[in-house]
Amino acid sequence: SLRAVVRRAIEHIRLQRENIQLREAVNLKRITEALGSTLELNEVLQVVLESALAEASADFGAVLLDCKDQERIRLAASRGEGEAPVDLSILDPLESLDAWREGSQKSILIKAGEETPFPCPLLARESRKSAMNVPLRAKGEFIGVLHVAREICPDSFTEGNLETLQMIAAQATFAIENASLYDNLHHDYMAIIRALANAVEAKDPYTRGHGDRVVKYTQSIGRCIGLDEEHLEKLKVASILHDIGKIGIRDQVLLKPGPLTDAEYSEMKLHPIIGDRILEPIRSLKDIRMWIYQHHERLDGKGYPEGIGGDDLVTPSRLLIVAEVFDALVTERAYKPAWSMEKVINFLRKNADTHFDREMSEVLIQLLQEEGESFYKENVIVY
Template identity: 40%
Template sequence: AWERSGYHQRLMELIQAGSQLSSVVDPTATAQDVAAIAKEILQAKFTFVHIQLGQERNFIQSASTGNAPRLLESLTASIEAENIIQIAFQAVQPFRVRDIRKYAATAHLAIDNPGLRSMLTIPIRWHQVNIGGIFAFGKQNEVFFTENDESLAELLSIQAAGAFESTWLQQELRASLRITSLLYRLSNQIILAEDLKSAASDIAQTAHKLARSTSTGIVLFNPDDSIAAEVRIDSAGKPDTIEHPMQLVMDAMASGQLIYFSPGQSVLRTCMPIQTPIRKYGAVWMDAPDDPGHKPATNPNDLQALVNQAAIALERSLLLVESRRQAVEIKAAYDMLEQTYDQTLASLISALDARDRETEGHSMRVSSLAVKVGESLGYSAEQLKILERASILHDIGKIGISDSILHKPGPLNEAEWKIMKMHPDIGAKIVEGIPFLQDTIPVIRHHQERWNGTGYPGGLKGEEIPPLARLFSVVDAFDALTSNRPYRQKISTAEALEYLREEAGILFDPEMVAAFEKMVVENQASLLLPE
């Protein structure tokens, strides 16, 4: 009975700890939390976690908890070898080893004391694919790990897999937004550059940031093959005097393909032609250490996208220089680029909305409604664009919330609500550092605030709430009321408007409610709202 009671208590603690894992954004913190939870729940003396995620296994995290420096060193020194870590990547379920000194796959491990000799290995699997393992050493107050420990380990494996995938998805999303932002900014810089030298410098600096290169250069040519502009920068992004590899530049332009070349001294040189179907403009080259340990800030596909974007922008820039009469066409192309970026954001959010069939399309609907209200209030084009993007991104933080909470058919309990209330802050953190999305952060962070101060996350009241967030909260509530949810049926437009009027001055800004109702009454036929 005592053993069953202890097992039940550990099970409850594991369930609670697992629900907290889903809200962690930082990959390193996720790995450290998993290691700490494993040590506590499995009552181990030392735990080690290793994860490899992504198509190219480039999302790698390791962490440990407990004091065993010799064991930790031997684990981290042999991750790629044919040993227990690789076995964990092939195992389907947890398994125990009574004495790692007598097991071939672990004989190489150096343990700090005999109390660490027992081991419980827990493969972490996601969608039937192994993505890592948790390794627990030395059972506290006992000699060996038990079947109960193994049972708890299976649940821990599922929780860890979900937490790591959530963290990885957030990191991938932030990386995608960062790359898109860099390309967007580069296009603007090239189009607005005063001359080709400035444009070439912008291209070289962006390529240098993405590749983390030790040397970067770019050569642009005139139509008669004379050099129009050239730039060389060092590892710090400062002007350099290194010679351009002109033969490599010419070969890349002639072939139209990316070329890798090793000039020696453990250096790998990459050269990419800058071209469009109309013309070949030149090439950009980058030197980086020819070392598996060197990790660029992005992958080759993003560098190719950079070069392609640079070529398109150069073409537009030169057309602008050659003829000011084409300014209208270039502005249209610029607007198309911005529209493409917004479509990319919309696609990302549509994929996020698709996690929940009940809310699918919600972000796009509220974006359209919010902009119409903004137009009726006389907002500027800049304010409307901020409102549109913020509306699309308002629930992006839900990527960090567990499906078990998002899809729960009934009301959330107190612990689940605490986690759900984190999504505005998680969303704000995701778009932090992306310059042209900074103005969307107040709406993303405060769209759940309420006029009487009962909202979250800041409990802001009245005009403390940013104006765009006040407007959006009305639209968001209306769409939620007129859409089906797992725990209730939708209501009609008239019923939803009546609810908003009743809550005006309580939950919602009365002026925003009035503006929204006026817009709905004037546009109901074209909005295709529920009867």
């Protein structure tokens, strides 16, 4: 009967809606879990974009963040197949930037053929057919825009697509806020680490910049041997702080222009122990403390302070050992001139498997041969 047909049609529509709602709930849960798995802002933004592209069936996505303190916007992330450039110069005049902020406060859906209602470098892309902008907020304050576009697919977005993007943006806001807080804390943390290192360098002009250079060398070698970002970040801190214990060495020993006596050298060899004691209360530096403690050890066990070697020296310690010695060789010190690159390479080869890990030595030699003296003569700050 007609009534039965209508009932079946209504039931079919209801089931379709429930299926869509269930799929959206499952996808939202997946997105929430993915966003909660990291505090790195760049990773958060990539998760947001991947989710937005997939859920909206878009082929280009981007996040613009509002840098209010600098009166500019930043293309924080972009992803997709679009070929057209993102021209941020559209917002160079302050009045255009203000117009963008005002226009971006609300969600917007632009269908194929429709004009851009306000200055926006994303909506103005020539390849754009249909696009959506959704505002991102933190603690109620506008912080930027989540944008997706169809630049290959000719079909326009729907209101349903816009609602989905708004849900993703709502989840993204919390993740971005947490990641930004973490980013600020990390920046302050690194500033404190740097201040500690400055305290040592203020005592000894010959080591000024030594930590910065060791950072560069450990990062370069570490990437070549395949260390992950977590280890590289920890190595950065270890490289900056490896000589922190020298703050406890008497000036007449630390700054002595000539060779040290046996007693003075014994005192100098205490600086890894002093550094370990200084850093001991900081629980987050537990691994890093060990690397710093071992940075004057040798592979053959003839180093200090423990005289350990072989398998007792972990990879980051081995890396720090060769980087620290390398910088001492190529820079002028009170007791010696800077060595030539050829002399350094010969020294590294001669002392592989005794003083240094052979793999670390070979990687460093390869970097020197590829980049030449610019590898160690250019002033580089990498944090």
